Amino acid sequence: DSPHEYNILLLDTLQSVVYSKVNYSVRSCFGRLSFTAVQDMDLKHREVAQWLQEVYGKEQVPPYEKTECTINILYQLMTASKCSEKNAKVLASDYALKASEYSAEGRQLREWLEHVKIKENILSPEGQKGLKALYSTTQVLDVQIPTSTNIILAMNQLEMDYMQVMNEREHEKRQTACLLETNRDFSRKLKEIQGIFQQAEATWAQQQEEHAKDVVQETFIKEKCKNYSTDINQYEAKLNQVAMSKNIKHSTLVKQSLELQSLEKQVNNLESKLNNYTLPPDIMLAEVKVQEARQELANLMDKLTRSCK
Structure with a gap:
């Protein structure tokens, strides 16, 4: 209704x-x-x-x-x-x-039948069903009637696809060349790094050897220092035994050496005088001369002893 x-x-x-x-x-x-x-x-x-x-x-x-x-x-x-x-x-x-x-x-079905020279009324139900299935398949696949226009459009599409594929291929080639260049650069840098690493290992080994030598040398020097310390202690003990002062300097030693030489010269002169000296005939007077000479010699020896100290 x-x-x-x-x-x-x-x-x-x-x-x-x-x-x-x-x-x-x-x-x-x-x-x-x-x-x-x-x-x-x-x-x-x-x-x-x-x-x-x-x-x-x-x-x-x-x-x-x-x-x-x-x-x-x-x-x-x-x-x-x-x-x-x-x-x-x-x-x-x-x-x-x-x-x-x-x-x-x-x-659409009539057009298909006209293109294949088939009339619709001569198809069986199974044939019509198959024709409908074929039509559905063509709709899904977007199949076009092979006319001149469709062929030209398809060729243009193929050319466009070909150009796109060629452009993509050129792009891939450029990328491949860039990657190869990058790979070569990385390989060169890797070799440089390996050379630096090997040189560093050799330097480290050399430094280890030098360090071992330095350790041996340090041990030797420490031992020598220990020996020198022992010797110094012994010499200081000897100096203490002879009452030698620690503040002796080179200039003092030189001065004392000069004084010693002067005293030795005086002693030698006195000895030569004594050797050449003729005692007087009086025995008492001779003893007095001998005592004077001995006293003078004792004084010189005392000065010499004080100079050595």
């Missing part, structure tokens, strides 16, 4: 329901409505009146009782009718789309 006939049927049902109501109960119910409810009811009444006018068009709208219950029932019918009309429009649009798709599929 069409939506218009469905609405007419709803209105007839509405009339039978409305006239079966008790007017007094409806008016009583309507009289107890609040102001907000009255405004809402007035809005619903206007929507219902507009909908009835759209449904009947040029025909006169049948009379109905304008009560709360009646308007609510009509409003519910209006809502259900609009929902049904909306669903019917969607369904009709879907059917129209399906019809256009089926029509396009039929035209």
Whole structure:
């Protein structure tokens, strides 16, 4: 049934329901409505009146009782009718789309049959089914009819693909050359690093040998220092035994050496004088001379001893 006939049927049902109501109960119910409810009811009444006018068009709208219950029932019918009309429009649009798709599929099948010189009415159901499967496959694979235009377009596409492949190949060549150059650079640097590493190992081995020699030399020097310390202690002990002062300097030794030489010279002179000296005849006088010479020699020896100290 069409939506218009469905609405007419709803209105007839509405009339039978409305006239079966008790007017007094409806008016009583309507009289107890609040102001907000009255405004809402007035809005619903206007929507219902507009909908009835759209449904009947040029025909006169049948009379109905304008009560709360009646308007609510009509409003519910209006809502259900609009929902049904909306669903019917969607369904009709879907059917129209399906019809256009089926029509396009039929035209495509006829064109295929015309190209292969086959009439549709001579195919068996299995053949038609296979033809439809073939059509679906061509749609998936996007197979085109081999016309001159399609061939030219395909050749152009192949040329474009070829140019793209060649560009990618050139790009790969450049990248490969760059990678090879980088690899050679890395190999050269690796060899340099290996040479530096070998040189460092040789230097380290040489330093280890020198360090071992230094350790031996250090041990020898420590031993010599120990020996020198022992000798110094021994010499200091000897100096202490002879009451030698520690503050002896080279200049002092030189001075004392000169004094010693002078004293030795004087002693030698005295000895030569004594050897050449002739004692007097008087024995007493001779003893006096000898004592004087001895005293002078003792004084010189005492000076010599003090100079040595």
